[in-house]
Amino acid sequence: MQQDTPATSIVSLRDVQKSFGSLKVLDGVSFAVERGEVLAIIGRSGSGKSTALRCIDRFERVDHGEIVVCGHRVDSPDVDLRALRQDVGIVFQSYNLFPHLTIEQNITLAPCSVKRMALSQAKELARKVLAQVGLEEKLHAYPEQLSGGQQQRAAIARSLAMQPKVMLFDEVTSALDPELTAEVQRVIERLAAEGMTMVMVTHEMGFAKSIADRIVFMHRGKVHETGPASILTSPTTPELAQFVGTGDLKS
Amino acid sequence: MGIELDFPAVLERWPNFLGGAILTLELAFFATVLGAFLGTLAAVGRRSHSLLIARTCKVYVEAIRNTPLLVQIFLVYFGLASIGLKLSAFTVAVAALTINVGAYTAEIMRAGFDAIPRGQLEAAEGLALSRLQIYWHIILLPAVERVYPALTSQFVLLMLASSVCSQISAEELTAVANYIQSDTYRAFETYIIIAVLYIFLSLVMRAGFWGLGFVLFPRRRRLGTPL
Incomplete structure (x- = not known):
């Protein structure tokens, strides 16, 4: 049934279509992500890249097409959402830490209530994932006591604590200044080095170029161009050339 | 025409005042606990996908918020009596006050629910919470x-x-004052005393809520900032 996506795919989208009212946001999007791969989705605002990412975790329902994520048929109405979301971690632009809980409680909440992990074990896990993002000393702080970059790293740690098979990053540095962006990027780079499968929507061309194994350039709801990171330096379509030209001031 | 105040004449009824104050506090306690529960249920109900439940909760809240408390108390008092339920004045008072404060609680809780950013829910869903x-x-x-x-x-x-x-002759503080002033003909003194007692009860309640908040909300305790 899925000849064109190898069985090792963690995420695969085939001919995915999605409209908001009369606006077609996704117009036949297909791509696949293999185990250990880092895929960056780039494109203009409104190109459908965030919607495509959110479809993977079923935050948007698709109108047509097939999405398989870690063996879950996400496009099916009977998909077990909670099982899907145990396999998929998602990090948002606005961090969305729970403000009334300490960082430790933010991290232990899901393992304790979803996986029924013992609190002592979950606390140990919290320490471990916070070390992964370099925030061990913030265990007992509340989100509002952290900088934006620290909050985002804590949100990444919170996702990691559920030991997902794939991580989704939805413009996670868009709300941060360059310095804080860099610290969040270093965390993501380390995850990539550890072999985490990741799909990220990003505006940071330099970062996409340095970390992504593959780039998906979306334009008007379609995958307009896809390939290794080198397509950013030698685009084959005028749209990508124009996007890279205006989008990356550093190069 | 000077005012002549004779507090000792009234204060010898001190045990009655105290009994009334305690009963008022008991009324408030039970109605607060039950009303908080009822109001939270109603606030949750108003967000229900079931139109019937959502509408029922809305009608309840609006009916209570737009009628006088005294009328509600009479409705419960005579309503229960007319269906043959003979309950003590205290029970009827707790029931009526619960229904009343439940509606206001529902409105306040609804505002609290509405203030939760959408992103919080997405983050929680993304973590596979039920x-x-x-x-x-x-x-x-x-x-x-x-x-x-x-x-x-x-x-x-x-x-x-x-x-x-x-x-409805529940023996709470104001009822006690009504008896005492008709016995002693010292109305002004009597109501001054219960006014002071009401202030004291308010302070007791506020202190209690402050302590409860101190225990319940460690974040506020530590940071002192509103959520």
Whole structure:
């Protein structure tokens, strides 16, 4: 049934279509992500890249097409959402830490209530994932006591604590200044080095170029161009050339 | 024409005042606990996908918020009597006050629920929390922390408003004052005394809520900032 996506795919989208009212946001999007791969989705605002990412975790329902994520048929109405979301971690632009809980409680909440992990074990896990993002000393702080970059790293740690098979990053540095962006990027780079499968929507061309194994350039709801990171330096379509030209001031 | 005040004549009825004050506090306590529960249920109900449940909760809240408390008390009092239920004045008073404060609690809780950003829910869903877990951890607990000052004011208001329960001869503070002033003909002194007692009860309640908040909301305790 899925000849064109190898069985090792963690995420695969085939001919995915999605409209908001009369606006077609996704117009036949297909791509696949293999185990250990880092895929960056780039494109203009409104190109459908965030919607495509959110479809993977079923935050948007698709109108047509097939999405398989870690063996879950996400496009099916009977998909077990909670099982899907145990396999998929998602990090948002606005961090969305729970403000009334300490960082430790933010991290232990899901393992304790979803996986029924013992609190002592979950606390140990919290320490471990916070070390992964370099925030061990913030265990007992509340989100509002952290900088934006620290909050985002804590949100990444919170996702990691559920030991997902794939991580989704939805413009996670868009709300941060360059310095804080860099610290969040270093965390993501380390995850990539550890072999985490990741799909990220990003505006940071330099970062996409340095970390992504593959780039998906979306334009008007379609995958307009896809390939290794080198397509950013030698685009084959005028749209990508124009996007890279205006989008990356550093190069 | 000077005012002549004779407090000792009234204060010898001190045990009656004290009994009334304690009963007022008891009324307020039970109505607060039950009303907080009922109001939270109604606030949850108003967000229900079932139109019937949502509408029922809305009608309840609006009916109570737009009728006088005294009328509600009479409705419960005579309503229960007419279907043959003979309950003590205290029970009827608690029931009526619960129904009343439940409606206001529902409105306050609704505001608290509405203040939860959409992203919080997405983050919780993304972590595979169940609907019930999300309701409890991500919606209800932060909502209570956020609206706690408004809620506690409402409960203090309820305690003060319980004075109208004197109309169905519940032996609370105002009812006691009514008896004493008709016995002693010292109305002004009597009501001055219960006014002071009501102030004292308000302070007791506020202190209690402050202590409860101190225990319930460690974040506020540590940071001192509103959520």
